[in-house]
Amino acid sequence: MTLTPTTSLTVPGVRMEAEMREQPAVLAALADRWPQLTTQVADLVGDAPPLGVAFLARGSSDHAALLGRYAVELQTGLPTCLVAPSVATAYGRAPEGFRGWLLVALSQSGRTPEIVDLTRRYGAAGARVIAVTNDGGSALAGAADLSVPLDAGPELAVPATKTVTAQLLALLAVCAGLGSGGLTHTQAASLPAAVARLLDDAESPDRAARPLAGHDRLAVVGRGACYPAALEGALKLQETTGLMAHGFSTADFRHGPIAVCGPDAPALLLAGSGPADTDTLDLRTALAARRAPTLLAGTAPEADLPWPALGHLGECVLATVRAQQLALATARHLDLDPDRPDGLNKVTMTH
Missing domain, CATH: 3.40.50.10490 (Glucose-6-phosphate isomerase like protein; domain 1)
Incomplete structure (x- = not known):
């Protein structure tokens, strides 16, 4: 069966479009915080680089995590992985072998129980933890050693838009904080205008x-x-x-x-x-x-x-x-x- 277009007197997706149009401002605010964010990550890592970097996420956040994985491997050569949450939550296997690793946990709301619970478990297993979430006061942010709030404002449309692109840029900031060779402040600052042109x-x-x-x-x-x-x-x-x-x-x-x-x-x-x-x-x-x-x-x-x-x-x-x-x-x-x-x-x- 094929999908068949129809007509309507109303315009659907008004909320989604409005949130999409907020993206240049959200990205610009993140780019303004670039020196602060990269310094915070560098301070968390200190003089002992992590043995590897693991990413914990679901849904759109998982796609953002994949960009983080590319960035870490290209920039640092460190081993990376995307955590399979069900190994712990469904199969009951406790996290092991992550002492000295960095865990980057992503959740737009910061309230997904599975992600919050696993973040705490990996921290208890010896990983240093960074949370990337839209809500800096969320449970996920509170479970991390360092919280990177997106501060994108409320997102009401079901399809996530501005929080996803904010996660992408925030992850590139995290990776830049791990050492030289990542996205620069100047490059980050050029993205909001480029996005605005696309939206126009x-x-x-x-x-x-x-x-x-x-x-x-x-x-x-x-x-x-x-x-x-x-x-x-x-x-x-x-x-x-x-x-x-x-x-x-x-x-x-x-x-x-x-x-x-x-x-x-x-x-x-x-x-x-x-x-x-x-x-x-x-x-x-x-x-x-x-x-x-x-x-x-x-x-x-x-x-x-x-x-x-x-x-x-x-x-x-x-x-x-x-x-x-x-x-x-x-x-x-x-x-x-x-x-x-x-x-x-x-x-x-x-x-």
């Missing part, structure tokens, strides 16, 4: 959404800095439209999932200016052979959803904003209200 372009997402609204499944593909944005973009399309969207690493996509794409199953390709993005651009030939429609978001001149080439991991923020815009525009073409997706709540209370 409503025509490109609307044009891209029109053909997408006629399909019920979609692959969202990216590599490197664009891979977390591909996962987040797929989630936003799932939440707002009910589209069977799946995010893939470009490399993994070639290992089999490309077979799902064809005339009735398009692909959204996210490709910026990094060394991994050429691989994503090269997918267009294989997708054309399968007669699969493609949308291209990125820095190439022919991109359907363009963003400026920055040459650093901050492009993940721009890719994520473009995916938000596409999800909102697609929902509107389908006369769906992304502010209140059916069956979803703002805070998911996993245990």
Whole structure:
């Protein structure tokens, strides 16, 4: 069954769009705190670098954590991992072997019981803990050695937007605090204006959404800095439209999932200016052979959803904003209200 656009006298997604438009101001405030944040992380680490960095999150926060993992491995060479919460919460295995590690715990609300509980357990196991949450007074913030509040203000639409991009930038600040070579203050400060320019372009997402609204499944593909944005973009399309969207690493996509794409199953390709993005651009030939429609978001001149080439991991923020815009525009073409997706709540209370 394909999704069929309808018309409406009201404009759905007003709240989601308003929160998306707050992103430049939220990011600018974080960029202003850059020296403070990086110094706090450096002071927490001290003269003994962590043995490794673990990230603890669910949902959109997990996608932000993936960017943090890329940043840490590229910048420091330290081993990293994404914690599997169910190992402790469902299978009962206590955290071990993390003494001397750094745990970065992410939750937009700071109230997800599973994340709060595990943060305390990893701290008790000897890890130093940083919490990244929108609420600096939340239980998660209180369970950490260092809290990095996003201070993005209330987020009422079910699909998280401004808190996700704020998490991405906050994680890049955390990684910059671990040593030289990370995102600079100047680079961070340039992101809000770049995001504002994207948000001023409503025509490109609307044009891209029109053909997408006629399909019920979609692959969202990216590599490197664009891979977390591909996962987040797929989630936003799932939440707002009910589209069977799946995010893939470009490399993994070639290992089999490309077979799902064809005339009735398009692909959204996210490709910026990094060394991994050429691989994503090269997918267009294989997708054309399968007669699969493609949308291209990125820095190439022919991109359907363009963003400026920055040459650093901050492009993940721009890719994520473009995916938000596409999800909102697609929902509107389908006369769906992304502010209140059916069956979803703002805070998911996993245990």
